[in-house]
Every structure is written in structure tokens, then in C-alpha cells.
Amino acid sequence: MSFHYRDGVLHADAVSLDAIAKQVGTPAYVYSAEMLLDAARQFRAALAGVPNKQLLFAVKANPAHAILTLLAEEGYGADIVSGGELAAARRAGMPAHRIVLSGVGKTPNELAAALDAGIGSINLEHEREGELLSALAVARGMRAPALLRVNPGIDAGTHAKITTGTSDSKFGVPLAEALAVYERLSRLPGLALHGVAVHIGSQIIDLAPLETAYRRIGDLILALRHHGHRITHADLGGGLGVAYRAGQPDADVYAYGLMVTRVTRAWETTLLFEPGRFIAARAGVLLTRVLWVKPGARHPFVIVDASMTDLIRPALYDAWHEFAAVRPSGKRMIADVVGPVCESSDVFARAREIDRMVEGDLAIFHTAGAYGATMSSIYNCHALAPEVLVHGRRSAVISSRVEPAALRRQSLPDWFEHAPRAIRAA
Ligand SMILES: Cc1ncc(COP(=O)(O)O)c(C=O)c1O
Numbered sequence: 001m002s003f004h005y006r007d008g009v010l011h012a013d014a015v016s017l018d019a020i021a022k023q024v025g026t027p028a029y030v031y032s033a034e035m036l037l038d039a040a041r042q043f044r045a046a047l048a049g050v051p052n053k054q055l056l057f058a059v060k061a062n063p064a065h066a067i068l069t070l071l072a073e074e075g076y077g078a079d080i081v082s083g084g085e086l087a088a089a090r091r092a093g094m095p096a097h098r099i100v101l102s103g104v105g106k107t108p109n110e111l112a113a114a115l116d117a118g119i120g121s122i123n124l125e126h127e128r129e130g131e132l133l134s135a136l137a138v139a140r141g142m143r144a145p146a147l148l149r150v151n152p153g154i155d156a157g158t159h160a161k162i163t164t165g166t167s168d169s170k171f172g173v174p175l176a177e178a179l180a181v182y183e184r185l186s187r188l189p190g191l192a193l194h195g196v197a198v199h200i201g202s203q204i205i206d207l208a209p210l211e212t213a214y215r216r217i218g219d220l221i222l223a224l225r226h227h228g229h230r231i232t233h234a235d236l237g238g239g240l241g242v243a244y245r246a247g248q249p250d251a252d253v254y255a256y257g258l259m260v261t262r263v264t265r266a267w268e269t270t271l272l273f274e275p276g277r278f279i280a281a282r283a284g285v286l287l288t289r290v291l292w293v294k295p296g297a298r299h300p301f302v303i304v305d306a307s308m309t310d311l312i313r314p315a316l317y318d319a320w321h322e323f324a325a326v327r328p329s330g331k332r333m334i335a336d337v338v339g340p341v342c343e344s345s346d347v348f349a350r351a352r353e354i355d356r357m358v359e360g361d362l363a364i365f366h367t368a369g370a371y372g373a374t375m376s377s378i379y380n381c382h383a384l385a386p387e388v389l390v391h392g393r394r395s396a397v398i399s400s401r402v403e404p405a406a407l408r409r410q411s412l413p414d415w416f417e418h419a420p421r422a423i424r425a426a
């Protein structure tokens with residue numbers, strides 16, 4: 001089941017969104033456990049041809065405790081990018097060996113916490129980070145499991161703000177330098193370097209750029225082995241996209257699975273996958289109430305109580321989220337759907353044909369389960385929207401807000417005095 005209309009009312013699984021609005025008010029995020037689990041199982045099924053793999057949910061897409069717990073029960077580990085996400089993944093029961101730390105600016109404290117937790121791998125973004133990680137590991141009498149993130153210089157064909165694999169992006173080590181950097185890092189006493197990682201961007205529908213990236217990684221693996229390195233793992237990142245507009249396709253996850261199986265057949269590595277959006281996006285909606293319908297020069301403004309503070313994707317990426325009434329009357333209108341925040345970019349839809357709305361109506365923005373609640377803010381002193389998880393006939397407000405880990409905070413002396421000295425000492 002999913003988000004569907006029954007007796008003219010929108011339901012999440014078996015619970016009506018009317019009832020949820022009564023229970024928690026609006027705006028609110030509503031997640032369907034069944035849709036989340038369906039996507040998680042579909043992703044696993046699509047990769048049935050890959051013998052050795054680890055599936056890691058990209059926690060940044062949705063760190064709500066209940067979501068992570070469901071995915072942990074499905075056997076998913078976590079791709080994390082901060083000490084806060086490490087804490088969230090551990091709290092949800094994800095075993096440390098199924099956690100990978102990515103991220104372009106990890107702090108020394110976060111690296112240390114990852115080592116102390118015993119996580120499966122730390123994906124290095126550049127050489128200096130490897131030197132620091134080695135020093136931290138030596139100080140603990142251990143070797144840090146690490147992969148080198150490589151930037152293959154490929155345009156993922158997605159929105160410029162969410163592409164990560166082009167040569168001018170801040171992510172990873174350029175492919176041309178990867179062999180030399182790997183060589184140098186592999187000599188450090190505190191690193192157990194055992195492979196490479198790649199992630200070229202998010203919301204990818206056309207699989208061709210991913211295939212090119214993976215082929216380049218395959219060539220690099222051959223070259224590394226040729227130089228005597230033992231490559232046991234390759235992290236293929238996330239990035240599969242979903243349909244945000246009615247009539248558009250989701251990324252074809254089964255074609256992706258076949259492509260990966262074909263391209264990596266001779267690699268003889270364990271493959272890691274880090275899907276975020278593909279698992280969580282379709283499983284969530286943002287429930288909102290129409291405050292006012294105000295006449296405009298060309299179209300009326302439908303002013304809703306959700307805003308860019310709840311769902312920033314339209315303001316940030318001009319992203320499209322389908323807007324639909326909870327109790328559609330069958331009539332339609334053309335309108336701008338806007339939020340109440342004092343920013344001209346607080347607009348969800350312009351000149352869009354939508355279900356006809358009158359004051360007080362409930363409506364939803366679809367496909368808001370990934371990069372929705374987690375990117376929200378309290379600008380204009382807005383409260384964070386509650387999140388509700390529906391599972392069959394039951395619904396519960398889920399504790400969502402991850403306590404931001406103090407781990408990310410650095411005192412300046414820590415970083416500037418101790419870290420460089422630790423590197424020199426190693
Ligand atoms: C390293 C890494 N892995 C995984 C993801 C998850 O991406 P997506 O939600 O597109 O699957 C991201 C975000 O783009 C990322 O930067």
C-alpha cells in the first residue's frame with residue numbers, strides 16, 4: 001500500500017491524513033513504513049546478481065530514529081557524514097561494522113569517534129585527511145579501515161547543486177591523482193586502506209554516467225592491483241533518483257542492478273551501496289493546511305502553513321513536488337502555492353494546475369521523505385514539523401530530531417595545535 005485515496009480521502013497505508021492532521025496539527029511529515037520497506041527490499045532484490053555486498057542507507061536523507069530502526073531491521077547499515085549521524089545510526093541498532101563515514105570536511109573529533117566506535121570504513125576525501133586519520137589510529141594502537149574516494153570527473157546529468165563527480169567539485173581525489181595518492185596513503189602505519197569509493201551525485205535517472213564512473217573505477221582497481229595493492233572493497237555510492245513529477249519515471253533500479261552486475265563481474269570485491277533518496281523519498285509526504293487563498297495579478301496565491309523552513313528543496317533547487325488535496329473536490333485551479341516565510345523564494349509551485357483549494361483545506365506535497373524534514377530550519381521562529389510514521393493501521397509520532405553531536409565542534413587550539421603535531425609524530 002502507499003499514499004492512496006479511499007472514500008475520497010487521502011490515506012497513508014490504512015490511516016487517513018485527516019486523522020493525522022487532527023492528531024498532530026499541520027504542517028507535519030507523514031511516512032509510510034510499507035513504502036519505505038518496499039523500496040529497501042526492491043533495492044536489495046535489484047542487486048541479487050551481486051554476490052558480496054553491503055547496503056548502507058545514506059542517513060542524511062532521513063535520520064529519524066524510527067526510519068533508521070526499520071532499515072536496520074532490514075539489514076541496512078549506514079552511510080554517515082558526521083558525528084551526529086554516527087550517534088543516530090548506532091542508536092538505531094546499526095552495527096558498527098556496517099557503518100561508513102563519508103564527508104568532505106570530517107573533524108578530528110569525528111574521525112576519532114568513528115575509530116573508537118569501530119566502524120567498517122572511513123572514506124578519505126584527500127591526502128591530509130588520511131595523514132590525520134593514520135596518526136589518530138597509531139595513537140590508539142590500531143589501523144583505521146579506509147577507502148579512498150575518487151572523483152571520476154563525470155557530470156551525473158543532475159541538478160548542478162547536487163552533482164558531485166565533476167572535476168571542479170570539492171569531493172574526492174581526482175582520478176588522475178588517485179593512484180599516486182593511494183600509493184602514498186598505503187604506506188602510512190595507521191591506515192588499512194582496502195579499496196576505493198565513488199559517488200557522482202544525486203537524483204540520477206539516466207544510468208549512463210554512473211556506468212562510465214564505475215568503469216573508470218574498475219580500471220583504477222586494475223591499476224592499483226597491478227601496483228600490488230590488495231583491493232577488497234569498492235563503495236559505489238548512492239544517487240538513484242525518483243520521479244518527482246507525475247508521469248516521469250523513477251530510476252530503473254533493476255536496470256541499475258544488471259548494469260552493476262555486468263560492470264563489476266571481474267572486480268572480486270565486496271561492493272558497498274549508499275542509497276538515500278531511492279529508499280526514503282517516496283515514503284514521505286508533507287501535510288499542510290491552506291491558510292488563505294489570496295487574489296494575485298495573474299493567478300491566486302494558495303498560502304499554506306508549510307514553508308521553505310519545512311521543505312527547502314523547491315527554494316534551493318527549484319525542485320518540483322506534486323501538490324494534492326487530501327479531499328479533492330474534482331475541481332481544478334491554476335495557482336501559485338506559497339509559504340508564509342518572508343522570502344520571495346518561499347514558493348512551492350508557480351502557475352501550476354492543482355486541485356481546487358479553499359481556506360482550511362488539507363493538502364500534501366508528495367515525495368518528501370528524503371531531504372525533507374532533515375533539511376528543515378527554524379527560520380522566522382517556526383517550530384520544526386512533527387513527523388508521523390504510519391504502519392498499517394497504526395500511526396505514531398516518531399522522535400525525529402537528532403541531537404546534533406557536540407563532536408563536530410572543535411576548539412581552535414585542538415585543531416591547529418594538536419592535529420598537525422600528531423601528523424608529524426606519525
Ligand atoms: C557519499 C554519498 N553517498 C550517498 C549519498 C546519497 O545519495 P542519494 O540520496 O542520492 O542516494 C550522497 C548524497 O548525495 C553522498 O554524498
Ligand SMILES: N[C@@H](CCCC[NH3+])C(=O)O
Pocket residue numbers: 060162202203313370371
Ligand atoms: N539534499 C539534496 C541532495 C543532496 C544529496 C546529498 N549529497 C536534495 O534534496 O535533493
